[in-house]
Amino acid sequence: MWDRRSIIAGGTASFLCAAGLRAQVLPPQGFATPSGTVPFAPDVFRERRRRVMEALKDGVAVVHGAGPVESSAAVAPPFVQDGDFAWLTGIVDEPDAVLVMAPAERTVREWLLLPSRDVESERWEVERLPLGTEVERRTGFSRVARTGGLGSLVTALAERSKTLHFLGPIVSASAPVPKALELYGKVMQRVPGVSLKDDSGLLPALRIVKEARELELMRKAMAATARGHLAAMKQVRPGMTERQLKAILEDGFRAGGGDGLAYDSIVATGRNAASLHYTGGGGVIGEKDLILIDAAASVGGYACDVTRTFPAGGRFTDEQRASYELVLAAQAAAVARLKAGVYYEDLVEAAKDVFRKAGRVDDFTHGLGHLVGLDVHDVGDMSKPLPAGAVITVEPGLYVQSANYGIRIEDLYLITPTGSQRLSEAVPRTVAEIEAAMGR
Template sequence: MNMMISRRVAMTGLAAATAALPVRAQVFPPAGYGTPAGTAPFPPGVFQERRRRLMEKLGGGVALLFGAGKPSGISAVESPFTQNADFAWLTGIVDEPDAVLVLAPGERNVREYLFLPSRDPEVERWEIERLPLGAELERRTGFQRVQRASAVGSVVTALASQNKELHFLGPVVGPDSPMPKVLEMYGKVAQRMPGVKITDSSKILTGMRLVKDPAELALIRRALAATARGHMAGMRGVKPGMSERQLKDIIEAGFREGGGEGLAYSSIVGSGRNAASLHYVGGGGAIRDGDLILVDAAASVGGYATDITRTFPANGRFNARQRASYDLVLAAQEAAASRLKAGVYYYDLAEAAKEVFRKAGRIDQFYHGLGHQVGLDVHDAWDQSLPIPAGAVMTIEPGLYSQVDNEGIRIEDMYLVTQTGAQRMSTAIPRTADEVERFMAGRS
């Protein structure tokens, strides 16, 4: 009895002592520390509005979207992480691997969830501190509800039991590709929840991403300014005798000096015969006097890509045969660009360019697509079966490739589609043969 009383007294005393201590709030890293750091490249409200518009188009049901997974490998140094573009466009969460988005348009209360992996303090000692759940995490991300990823299955199942429709937002993959994680989860839920159907809504998100808003266009224009700086540095700095890799270093340094934050893709610099390989992966070739040099390289800003190709002579002057081929490629580009406006189809643009090559008897030397959309991905989301809308940003990039003639020529520019035509966005970079020669003649 005395022992029991003593124990109660001791416990009561411990409780009283604990209650007397000051209450400590949840400890968060200060601003600028920890991950997620916030949303990028825009504040949370931009992404909240995008999700609102998507949910309005979905109308009801449940939509699940997985972010990119953590890079895998055995190296002690992690590979750079790149977020899934659909996920980044809807959430602005670009620094958090293995995140998951769930939308429930038909729900009255909680309509959007962000799921993040569980914390691991031991891993964080090696990598980066991660935020605990709480108000600060919701403030940084702009999400109504943030939970741990272990709860995704149960939340989706509970929502599906009420809404009975699961929206597939993509990605659409071929039959030989691995099954998308979202379809795997939908299949499991549907097998356990009678009456639930899976709806293909992938074209909705693709269509939304296709039309760029003013803030997106501003970032693309900044990236184009940096890209122009790099291409012109290459034209100015090239000298016969240097290597392709040395020229690439000059170009990429120009991107950085012009405000570029990264490369939109791995730069291609091919001289002479090497330029006839469409996606040339070398770099050790020597640049010879009389060679044409094909440079397909571009900067990115705020995660938004650009894509520009220029072809120019190593010595600053096209010979007669080179100029004739170059002018033919330019004519094909202009034939397609003259038809580009809201409502046209990609096929018709491609045929306009091909007709130029057919008439010249050189159609067999043009064997790739005419162009593509550009945005968060350098080859951005796009359904070619639909007409191109106003506000889309796309490339037109015809080319001719001949290993027999030891040359490849491609001219690639970016265009903003309008209701009545298209604006060439990359006007700062010399493009015609005369413009290229005049610019290169001014080299010191």
């Protein structure tokens, strides 16, 4: 039996050494979470946090990651990390994680907080790392703690800095209060003189302009997406179900190097295509149907977004061609104005003018496009002039349930100082290109 005296005397040296060694036996890389930073090395995310803290200058900022997926279904949806948190940390496999930044602190300016471990639940779900040098190495944070200490940490920092920065998101009055605002309210009730500053526009302003490394991943995602769309065009046959065609499409994404879906694939035939976000899959493809596919692969968590509409039999009818080319003309009118400094609302009006002149504007029932990046509907203030380096969709459409069709043409564009670059050019788009690709 070991007593205090023998420990002091060093009698337990071998025992303590062995215990210490056992404590340091950790899972190798590729096992346990957090697995590391995705899709870039920790220094990329450290530099992004530095830029944010340089802009904030002082105070405290808290960014919460997404909560765990709650589902009673036999096949639960996958966990998807909050975009801002993922962009700042690269930690995509830890629900309920928290980032704390304090730019004016003398030594430590950033903390990663992770939920406490539950070794019993880990036997059923996924193993998680204990705190220590390995989790610090994988994440690139020199200070990793548990979320149970979040309140005391932010209170202590706020007591010194007297400013709390809110980085978003702004939500509607009927939505739950964002976790950061809820925490800030409690801190302000307990620390006199603390003020709240709205910096919710900072992260969207930084994220809207894509880094070269982000564009590289988006181009890879687009190459995989093009392979899937081409496979669907070539292999579609009347009598197939939408679900069968969807399997061909997504197999093409994987074969092309996609490692995920940018969003749930929409494969809609005939009348189903007139439902903008159709979620079914049992429709049977008819010989004269137009098929609408809105689907894209992702690579490294980065999305792209493409929609194509094509004839099941391989040839557009005269009526189908006329409507299709009207949609294409509306897209071209908007793209002609697309360059750095343009207002999104001016693009919308350019497309609508084409439909108005044709007497079809009431059949265009949705927005013209959205920003794309780490999220398929990415952040950025589209009420302001669009900057060079932003990536945006242009996706006009016509939807007529009574005529059993919906037509949407969606392409992805990188905005440049003088115009734009179509990132989705490998996916057939014109009537001639589509019919040639289908080869019927």
